[in-house]
Amino acid sequence: MRRLRTLCTAVLASLLMVTLAVPPAHAETGVRVTHETIPGHGGIGLPAKVITPTGHDGPRPLLVMPTAWATNNLLYVGAAKRLAYESGYQVVTYTSRGFWDSGGAIEVAGPEDVGDARAVIDWALENTDADPGRVGMAGISYGAGISLLTAAEDDRVKAVGAMSGWADLAESIYSHETISYQAVELLLSSAHLTGTPGEKLLEMEREYREGNVQPALDMAPERSVSTKVDAINANGTAVMIGHAWNDGIFPPGQLTDFYGELTGPKRLMLSAGDHATPEAFGAVGLPNETWSELTRWFDHHLKGADNGVGSEDPVRVKPNNGRGAWASFPDWESVSDGSLDYGLSEPVRTWDNWQSTGGLDEGAEPGWSYGVGAGRGTVAESGTLLLSGALQQFADIPTGVSLPLVNRSYAGVWTGPRLSEGARVSGSPEVDMVVTPTAADQSLYFYLYAVDRYGTGSLITHEPYTLRGAEPGEPVEVGLRMEPVVWDVAAGQRLALVVDTEDSRYTDSGDRGERVEIGSTEEAPAALSVPTGPDPDGRV
CATH class of the missing domain: 3.40.50.1820 (Alpha/Beta hydrolase fold, catalytic domain)
Structure with a gap:
C-alpha cells in the first residue's frame, strides 16, 4: 500500500x-x-x-x-x-x-x-x-x-x-x-x-x-x-x-x-x-x-x-473554498479579528446520534476521558499530496468526510452548533487537550471540518502531532496550532473536530492494540479556538 x-x-x-x-x-x-x-x-x-x-x-x-x-x-x-x-x-x-x-x-x-x-x-x-x-x-x-x-x-x-x-x-x-x-x-x-x-x-x-x-x-x-x-x-x-x-x-x-x-x-x-x-x-x-x-x-x-x-496593504488572502475575492490587510495578525471559542465535552451516544459524539460548547467541561484504539485509520484523512489541493483550487472539490461513518472506536469526534449566518475561518485554529497514550510514541491527527446538515464534512485545515518518548499511562497536555487558512463556512453549517491516529500522508507512530485516552481536566480543559475574519462582503 x-x-x-x-x-x-x-x-x-x-x-x-x-x-x-x-x-x-x-x-x-x-x-x-x-x-x-x-x-x-x-x-x-x-x-x-x-x-x-x-x-x-x-x-x-x-x-x-x-x-x-x-x-x-x-x-x-x-x-x-x-x-x-x-x-x-x-x-x-x-x-x-x-x-x-x-x-x-x-x-x-x-x-x-x-x-x-x-x-x-x-x-x-x-x-x-x-x-x-x-x-x-x-x-x-x-x-x-x-x-x-x-x-x-x-x-x-x-x-x-x-x-x-x-x-x-x-x-x-x-x-x-x-x-x-x-x-x-x-x-x-x-x-x-x-x-x-x-x-x-x-x-x-x-x-x-x-x-x-x-x-x-x-x-x-x-x-x-x-x-x-x-x-x-x-x-x-x-x-x-x-x-x-x-x-x-x-x-x-x-x-x-x-x-x-x-x-x-x-x-x-x-x-x-x-x-x-x-x-x-x-x-x-x-x-x-x-x-x-x-x-x-x-x-x-x-x-x-x-x-x-x-x-x-501587503497581506493578501483569498478563501480556500468558493470563488471569493482577494482581501487585503496591513499585517498577518489583522487577518483575524475574532474567534469562535469552544470547550470540548465528553463524547456520548444520544437518541439522535448513534455514534459517540462530543460537543463544541460555550464553556469548558473538565473531568472526562474518552478512549480510542490506535494504529488504525478512519475515513477522516488529509487527502493526497498535490491531487487534493489541486481539486480544491481548480474544481472547488474539498477533501471530504462523512461524519457518521467516522469509526468512534478509533477517533474522537466533536461537533458545534449550527452557524446560522455562517462564518469566515481566518487564521490558525488552536486545539488543547490532555492525551494519555499506552505507547511511548503515538501519532495523532487533528482535522477541522465544515459540516452540512447531511453530515458531510469539508476539510478546512488539519495538523499532525506525534508524542515522542512519552511515559505510557501518564497524561500529556497537548496544545497545537493548526495550519492557517481562510475558509467561508456556509450559513447553516457547523464546525466539527476529529482526532484519530492514522493518516496516509504521514508516517504513523503507534501500533494496533495500543490505545489513547483523550480528556479534559480542571488544569487543562479541552478546547478549540477558531479564528474568524472580517465579513467578506465589502472587502476589496
Whole structure:
C-alpha cells in the first residue's frame, strides 16, 4: 500500500513537472533567447537560458531564477520572455546543480547552491548589459528557497519573489515530530529520477529508511531561511511570498511565521491550491495572478515604478473554498479579528446520534476521558499530496468526510452548533487537550471540518502531532496550532473536530492494540479556538 501511494504521488508530480516544463508559443519579437553553460560554484557547469530584451535601453534590471526541484531551465522560459518583453528585464534561468544535465550533485539548497546563484549573478553582470544595482531573484519551490538563502548571503539581491517555497525545512518534513511521508518519498524518488543525489542526501535517505530522521534534521538549519532572517533584514531585501493553503510539501504556517519576522519591504499572498499549483501556469507564460503581482513587485523595487506597491496593504488572502475575492490587510495578525471559542465535552451516544459524539460548547467541561484504539485509520484523512489541493483550487472539490461513518472506536469526534449566518475561518485554529497514550510514541491527527446538515464534512485545515518518548499511562497536555487558512463556512453549517491516529500522508507512530485516552481536566480543559475574519462582503 505504501509503495502504491508513493507511485501515485510520483506520477502526479511528474504530470505537474511536464506541465511546467512545456514552453509556450510566444512571439520572439523583442526577445532574444540563448543557451549558455555558466560556471557555478567550484567550476561546475550550470545550463542556463539567457533571455535578453531587445529595444530596451540598458543597463537593465537583472532577474536570476534557479529552477525548482527535479526541473530544468525550460521551467520559467515563458514567464521570463514576458518579463523581458513587457518590462525590459535581463533574465537568466538556470538548472539547479545535480539535476538533469547540470554539473555537481544535489545538495538540497546547501552552501554550494547559494554559491551557484552568486556565480550566476557574477556571470550575468559580466556578460550582459545588467545593472549591478538592480538585481532580483525569483523561483518556485526549490528555486524559491535558493533565492531567499542567496539574498541572506548576498546584499546585491535587492528583491526576491518566493513562490511555494519554505522557511523552515525541518518543520516542512517533520511537523510536530511527524514524518511527512508522501512529501519525503516524492522528493527522494524525483531526485533519483531526474538527477544525481549528493552524499549528504544519500546519507539522509539511508538513515531515513532505517527510521532515523536526525541526519535530515541536522541538515535543515543551514538550509532554512528562518535561521537567517536577521541577515535578510540587515540587507533590506524586499521579499514577496506567494503560497497555497493546501501546500502538502511546505505547509503555509512556517511562511506566515517567517513573514512576521521580516522588517523590510514585504508582501504575502495566500490562495487555494497545493504545492506550486497557484503559479504553475504563470511559469509557462500564461496569465496568472501571482506572476502579475510579482512583476509589479519587481517593477517597484528594481525599476522604481510608482505602481502603488509601496502604499498597498501587503497581506493578501483569498478563501480556500468558493470563488471569493482577494482581501487585503496591513499585517498577518489583522487577518483575524475574532474567534469562535469552544470547550470540548465528553463524547456520548444520544437518541439522535448513534455514534459517540462530543460537543463544541460555550464553556469548558473538565473531568472526562474518552478512549480510542490506535494504529488504525478512519475515513477522516488529509487527502493526497498535490491531487487534493489541486481539486480544491481548480474544481472547488474539498477533501471530504462523512461524519457518521467516522469509526468512534478509533477517533474522537466533536461537533458545534449550527452557524446560522455562517462564518469566515481566518487564521490558525488552536486545539488543547490532555492525551494519555499506552505507547511511548503515538501519532495523532487533528482535522477541522465544515459540516452540512447531511453530515458531510469539508476539510478546512488539519495538523499532525506525534508524542515522542512519552511515559505510557501518564497524561500529556497537548496544545497545537493548526495550519492557517481562510475558509467561508456556509450559513447553516457547523464546525466539527476529529482526532484519530492514522493518516496516509504521514508516517504513523503507534501500533494496533495500543490505545489513547483523550480528556479534559480542571488544569487543562479541552478546547478549540477558531479564528474568524472580517465579513467578506465589502472587502476589496
